[in-house]
Amino acid sequence: MTAAWNRLKKECADFFRQIYVGEDRVLVFGEGDENARWMLVGEAPGEKEALAGRPFVGKAGEQLDAFLQAFELRREELYVTNAVKFRPTRVSAAGRTVNRTPTQEEIALWRPWLQREIELIKPKMVITMGNTALRAATGAQLMIGDVHGQTLPDYSPPIFPLYHPASVIYRKALHETYLNDLTELKAVIENVD
Numbered sequence: 385m386t387a388a389w390n391r392l393k394k395e396c397a398d399f400f401r402q403i404y405v406g407e408d409r410v411l412v413f414g415e416g417d418e419n420a421r422w423m424l425v426g427e428a429p430g431e432k433e434a435l436a437g438r439p440f441v442g443k444a445g446e447q448l449d450a451f452l453q454a455f456e457l458r459r460e461e462l463y464v465t466n467a468v469k470f471r472p473t474r475v476s477a478a479g480r481t482v483n484r485t486p487t488q489e490e491i492a493l494w495r496p497w498l499q500r501e502i503e504l505i506k507p508k509m510v511i512t513m514g515n516t517a518l519r520a521a522t523g524a525q526l527m528i529g530d531v532h533g534q535t536l537p538d539y540s541p542p543i544f545p546l547y548h549p550a551s552v553i554y555r556k557a558l559h560e561t562y563l564n565d566l567t568e569l570k571a572v573i574e575n576v577d
């Protein structure tokens with residue numbers, strides 16, 4: 385990664401050290417090709433990602449890789465990041481620490497850092513996965529069910545919203561929709577020069 389990327393990462397870590405004073409939160413930054421044409425944005429790291437310090441290495445990552453492979457898209461050609469870069473957790477009724485969806489405040493707090501990451505990588509298209517990434521990238525309260533599988537051309541770079549791969553694991557009915565959206569995405573990116 386270049387000096388500019390390392391600088392951004394350090395500035396971000398310094399900023400959040402002041403916000404999350406005394407909390408030892410692990411920040412999981414984006415990774416991949418810094419000259420990538422396509423940038424994938426997920427929600428936030430889960431337990432596996434926080435342990436590995438890398439995005440999308442757990443179950444959602446496996447699901448994502450399987451889908452990408454089916455469409456001959458390789459992770460190495462992409463830059464993969466998250467809207468929120470720490471693992472948001474809550475304590476379940478059974479007393480376990482589990483993932484939770486980032487709050488609106490968290491999404492807003494992290495949004496400028498995502499914007500800077502997009503400016504640095506300069507992808508031709510930002511592919512969001514799920515509602516959190518969609519809202520972080522657009523700054524609007526859009527619903528993934530209303531806009532998935534199509535290019536939103538009014539953003540720079542344009543945004544292509546997908547469902548989150550984890551939601552496809554839990555909602556089998558989404559599987560076909562997701563595959564159709566990926567077919568559309570493949571057609572769209574083949575026509576971007």
Ligand code: URA
Nearest residue numbers: 426427428439440444
């Ligand atoms: N889900 C995400 O949105 N991001 C990850 O890095 C892992 C799971």
